Amino acid sequence: MTDQTLQSGSASGTAGPRAGWFGRLIYRSETARGYTLLTPALVFLGVAILVPFGILVVMSFWTAEGFGFDTTLTTHNYEQFFERPIYMALLSRTFGISGMVTIATVLLCYPMAYYVAFHVHRNKMFWLVLITLPFWTSYLLRVFAWKVVLGYEGVINSALLSVGLIEAPLEFLLYSKQAVIITLAHAWAAFAILPLYVSLEKIDKSLLEAATDLGDGPVRRFFRITLPLSLPGVISASLLVFIPTTGDYITPALLGGPDGAMIGNLIQKQFGPINNWPMGAALSIILMLCIAAISLIFIMLTLFVRKRIS
Amino acid sequence: MDITDQLGSMRAGDMSRRAFTKSLLSAGVGVAAVPLAVRKATAAPEDQATFFTWGGYDIPELFVPYNETHGELPNFSIFGGSEEALTKMRGGFVVDVSHPCNSGLPRWVQSGIFQRIDTGRLSNWGDVMPELVNLPGNEADGSSVWLAPFDWGQTSITYRTDMFEVEGEESWDMLWDKRYSGRLGSLASGGDAWWCGAIKAGVPMSEIHTDDAFDKIAAVMREQRPLIRTYTDDTTTLEQALSSGELVAAMTWNSSATLLQSEGVPVKFAKPKEGALTWVCGLMIHKDAPNLDRAYDVIDSLLSVESGKFMINDYGYGHSNSKSFEQFDAETLAGLGLSSNPADILEAGHFQVPQTQEWETKMNTLFEEIKSGF
Amino acid sequence: MSVESYIRKPNRPLQLYAAIFLITLYLPVLFLPLFSFNDSLYVRFPLESFTVRWYVELFARDAVWNALWNSVRVGVAVALVSTTMGIFAAKAITRYRMPGKGPVVTFIMLPLVVPLIIFGVALLVLMSQLGVPLSLYTVAIGHMIVCLPFSIAVLIPRFEGFDASIEEASADLGENAWWTFWRVTLPMVGPGVLASLMLTFTVSFDEFILAFFLSGTQPTLPMYIWGQLRFPQEFPSVLALSSIIIVVSFVIVFLGQWINRGAISASTSGDAS
Numbered sequence: 001m002t003d004q005t006l007q008s009g010s011a012s013g014t015a016g017p018r019a020g021w022f023g024r025l026i027y028r029s030e031t032a033r034g035y036t037l038l039t040p041a042l043v044f045l046g047v048a049i050l051v052p053f054g055i056l057v058v059m060s061f062w063t064a065e066g067f068g069f070d071t072t073l074t075t076h077n078y079e080q081f082f083e084r085p086i087y088m089a090l091l092s093r094t095f096g097i098s099g100m101v102t103i104a105t106v107l108l109c110y111p112m113a114y115y116v117a118f119h120v121h122r123n124k125m126f127w128l129v130l131i132t133l134p135f136w137t138s139y140l141l142r143v144f145a146w147k148v149v150l151g152y153e154g155v156i157n158s159a160l161l162s163v164g165l166i167e168a169p170l171e172f173l174l175y176s177k178q179a180v181i182i183t184l185a186h187a188w189a190a191f192a193i194l195p196l197y198v199s200l201e202k203i204d205k206s207l208l209e210a211a212t213d214l215g216d217g218p219v220r221r222f223f224r225i226t227l228p229l230s231l232p233g234v235i236s237a238s239l240l241v242f243i244p245t246t247g248d249y250i251t252p253a254l255l256g257g258p259d260g261a262m263i264g265n266l267i268q269k270q271f272g273p274i275n276n277w278p279m280g281a282a283l284s285i286i287l288m289l290c291i292a293a294i295s296l297i298f299i300m301l302t303l304f305v306r307k308r309i310s
Numbered sequence: 311m312d313i314t315d316q317l318g319s320m321r322a323g324d325m326s327r328r329a330f331t332k333s334l335l336s337a338g339v340g341v342a343a344v345p346l347a348v349r350k351a352t353a354a355p356e357d358q359a360t361f362f363t364w365g366g367y368d369i370p371e372l373f374v375p376y377n378e379t380h381g382e383l384p385n386f387s388i389f390g391g392s393e394e395a396l397t398k399m400r401g402g403f404v405v406d407v408s409h410p411c412n413s414g415l416p417r418w419v420q421s422g423i424f425q426r427i428d429t430g431r432l433s434n435w436g437d438v439m440p441e442l443v444n445l446p447g448n449e450a451d452g453s454s455v456w457l458a459p460f461d462w463g464q465t466s467i468t469y470r471t472d473m474f475e476v477e478g479e480e481s482w483d484m485l486w487d488k489r490y491s492g493r494l495g496s497l498a499s500g501g502d503a504w505w506c507g508a509i510k511a512g513v514p515m516s517e518i519h520t521d522d523a524f525d526k527i528a529a530v531m532r533e534q535r536p537l538i539r540t541y542t543d544d545t546t547t548l549e550q551a552l553s554s555g556e557l558v559a560a561m562t563w564n565s566s567a568t569l570l571q572s573e574g575v576p577v578k579f580a581k582p583k584e585g586a587l588t589w590v591c592g593l594m595i596h597k598d599a600p601n602l603d604r605a606y607d608v609i610d611s612l613l614s615v616e617s618g619k620f621m622i623n624d625y626g627y628g629h630s631n632s633k634s635f636e637q638f639d640a641e642t643l644a645g646l647g648l649s650s651n652p653a654d655i656l657e658a659g660h661f662q663v664p665q666t667q668e669w670e671t672k673m674n675t676l677f678e679e680i681k682s683g684f
Numbered sequence: 685m686s687v688e689s690y691i692r693k694p695n696r697p698l699q700l701y702a703a704i705f706l707i708t709l710y711l712p713v714l715f716l717p718l719f720s721f722n723d724s725l726y727v728r729f730p731l732e733s734f735t736v737r738w739y740v741e742l743f744a745r746d747a748v749w750n751a752l753w754n755s756v757r758v759g760v761a762v763a764l765v766s767t768t769m770g771i772f773a774a775k776a777i778t779r780y781r782m783p784g785k786g787p788v789v790t791f792i793m794l795p796l797v798v799p800l801i802i803f804g805v806a807l808l809v810l811m812s813q814l815g816v817p818l819s820l821y822t823v824a825i826g827h828m829i830v831c832l833p834f835s836i837a838v839l840i841p842r843f844e845g846f847d848a849s850i851e852e853a854s855a856d857l858g859e860n861a862w863w864t865f866w867r868v869t870l871p872m873v874g875p876g877v878l879a880s881l882m883l884t885f886t887v888s889f890d891e892f893i894l895a896f897f898l899s900g901t902q903p904t905l906p907m908y909i910w911g912q913l914r915f916p917q918e919f920p921s922v923l924a925l926s927s928i929i930i931v932v933s934f935v936i937v938f939l940g941q942w943i944n945r946g947a948i949s950a951s952t953s954g955d956a957s
Contacts (some may be wrong), residue, residue, distance in 0.1 A: 003395045007843075008746060010708075010849070014902065020878060025783075030780040030781055030782065031780065031781075031782045031783060033774070033776075033780055033783060034776040034777075034779070034780030034782040034785070035775035036771040036774055036776075037773065037780075037786065038772065038773050038776045038777070039772075039773055040768075040769045040773075041769040041770070041772065041773040041792060041832055041836070042773075042788065042791075042792070044828065044832070045791065045792060045794075045795070045829065045832065048705060048807070048828070048829050049795070049803075049806075049829065050863075051804055051810060052803070052807050052809065052810040053808050055806070055809050055813055056802075056805065056809055058804040059809055059813075064573060064671060066666070066667040066668060067400060067420075067421060067667055070462070071745075078813060084679070084684075085684055086678070086682055088677040089682070089683075089684070093558070104440075105719045109726070111698060111701050111702075111705075112701070112702055115699070115701070115702045116697075116699070116702075116823035119694070119695055119698060119699070121603050125941075125942075128941075129938060129942065130706065131706070132853070132936060133937055133941075134709055134710065134713060136416045136883065136886045136887065136890070136933060136937040137713065137890060137929075137930050137933040137934065137937075138890035138892070138906060138926070138929055138930070138933065139889075139890065139891075139892060139893075140892045140906050140909065140910065141716060141909075141926045141929065141930060142712070142713060144716070144913075144926065145712040145713050145715055145716050146712055146728050147714060148712075148716065148719065149712045149717045150556050151550075151556075151727070151728075152555075152556035153554040153727075153728035154727075158728070158730070169556070171492065171539075171556075175539055175540045185710070186709070189709060190709065190817070196472075200736070212749045213367065219902040229839060231702060239797060240797060243797040243798065243800055244797065244798075244800070244822065245799075246799055247798075247799020247800060247801040247802060248799070249801060249893075250453050250799075250892065250893070255927065257539065257540045258535060258538060258541060258681055258682070258683065259683065264799070264801050266682075267801055267805060268677060268896075269674070269678055271395050271397070271702075271808065271847070272391070272393060272397065272899070273391060273394070273500065273501075273674045274500060274671055274674040274678065275393060275397060275667070275670065275671050275674070275846075276671050276675065277809065280805060281805065281809060284801070284802050284805050284806070287799070287802065288798070292819075303428065303868075322783045360901060362901070365912055365918070366917075366918075370692050370746055383746065385750075386747055386899040386903075387902075387903070388911040389911075390910075398818065398900070401811075401812045401817070401818060402812075402815060402816070402817040403817060403820070403901060404820060405901065406816070500780075540798065545914050546913055546919055550726055550727070550728075554726070555724050556729060569917070573726075622766060630891065
């Protein structure tokens, strides 16, 4: 299969040495060639994503029964979701936390991306590598590091105590929503910068020049040109942060305390101590649907705003 | 630019880079060709038994006899909780020996993935305390058991003697003390916390499955929830917090108090007047254990006096071998919340009564809701 | 030119912001190595005396080495397979005009935005229903889902920056397809391939959430660390281990990005001009 793909894919232009009817078809059609090359990736992702999802959907209509499952199809789990307040509450808390994280990350990363795009002239690549480097290191360890920083005897409290700014350690730093938000924003900052940077870098400098010539000050210029033109970057950065953070369960488990738990923790527990896999499957499906809906609304809203601006 | 020129330079030059890429790829293919499921090529660890256990039991001190016989330690696989372990094994995960506790015993047996242990094959069996063998669901018939008891202990309160002012007797009320709101900690697993809640609520262990018990326990757990700084399953978190003074009291097992004391932190493992929660954990053999002989060696090693001394001295847990206790005087044992006569402890405390899988799911669902504030 | 001049003018507040940003980005992570040399079981200030005993202890532990070996094997396998698929896919995406390319690319990039817990759960359900025992293979499959989009994303700029006519010329000169690929295409995209291998390896090596659901008896390194977190005696060794992982990840990723820097600077300068 792979060999076939290679053969047909790389020889372009003239007809290949051993072109059967299949080969000729492939040479003639760009589409066929393209899809042949894409086959391994598509087949793999297709099988590894769609099949498990299908089973997940089916399982969400089962019910747990002791060690096994009752495979009669029922909407029991979905009814549970609406009947018991915990699920909805955790879901909305999750979106609240992820939303805060997204806003914080994009706001904090935008100036940094702007700086690299407009004010760094040499070694841009070095800066980009420097910024994205932490993203590739173990997520677990970065969460863990924040525990050390925010802890009761952690770095911040020790520092403030030794300077004499506080008398007793600040307790709200750890085991709170704030701790989860700070940690997640930090963990995803590196990832959010890339789309922001790319969209800022693409802005045609002559537009800025024109605006200046027309008498726009820096602030006006920013809001009239730079910001609207970088909106695609803002959208992708927001989605790249918002969606993955909604499924997180490590950060809330380690730093969230009783009030910082998210829907991911509950999903994970359905597959662990609670041992109710069908409910876990239903919660996963609901989470996915909500994410899709929110993303869609967000994208439409941003596009609408952009149309109004320009 | 002339294309053929570029092509020429591509062919002539860059040889080194190409060669480099090539050798890199071939090296990679070599490594990738090592089958993932097979362990190191040295092959030796493959023959050893696999012990599926809690973290902290994967240490040489507990396998001195095993190491002497086989020249190596068994393989270890670590789980975070025994429910998680059972789920994994039911999902087709085969080990030689695993490590459940008494409250899970009937459900583990019922899952049908374990075999009975022939006690005649264990050299240390004669010294194992009979009180620990006769557990509900163990079906001990004199020559075989499902579970060979190994460690036992209590779930109680570890508190800072310098920061927590005890009013009257030590009691479970300490973890419901509003004076220390936000400075109390709890284990997150319902397997411990719910049962302690039952003791606090005055529900007898034998009635914990009733609807009335659910209501009563849920009420006390809801009352406690705003006072709790964190629920966690990792004892490190509780111990660190107790050592720093972030928490003044927390629900823990024996080992936390013992470790903190050895670090010089002024803590005490409380003997609540209502009684502590007592438990026994032990070893079970998988029905398809690939190294059955060595599985017995693992169990025998864990039941040995050497292991027992380590368990008592370093972790503060009870051991199932009565001879292990001979090295310690009554005062030391009492300080650890232990006794050379486990009946003393087991009778003074509350012993978990095994429940059905449905009960576990219901209890955990409810407890998760309470922990989240509902 | 006027814009040039205002842009060239150094913006002090922004410079300061950038400096603070970078410090905040790196500082938390650097506390782990700091405490790994601290002679105390508990992580707290003030620091006690300097020690390397946690590192020494670490090296005496077989379980660590087994976990490391597991992670390396999974990482290498995932890097090779996902990069190979990534090369073909990136070439197809950049070279050929195909109907439906947009949705296909979106589908391929989907794993970057779907919460990993969903993949973990879905694959776990699939494996258990099929009766496939959890093993390093299942972990590797999970990791490939995440690594494939990364690999393609890294490779696309490389293919974009490279003139397709060179391949055609090679074919015109009578080279066969495999030879053209091996001698022309691969060297041109080589740095991208190397970068993709390194990035996918690190992503797999550091990945925890999928491994949490999909690993069997053999833990990967992050799984091992997670298991050890509950035991205070092990905690300093975990810090030591973490420090080593961080340093190794930094070096690999830095090298990978550096080798591939041509692609990104080429594509960005191409946009700018």
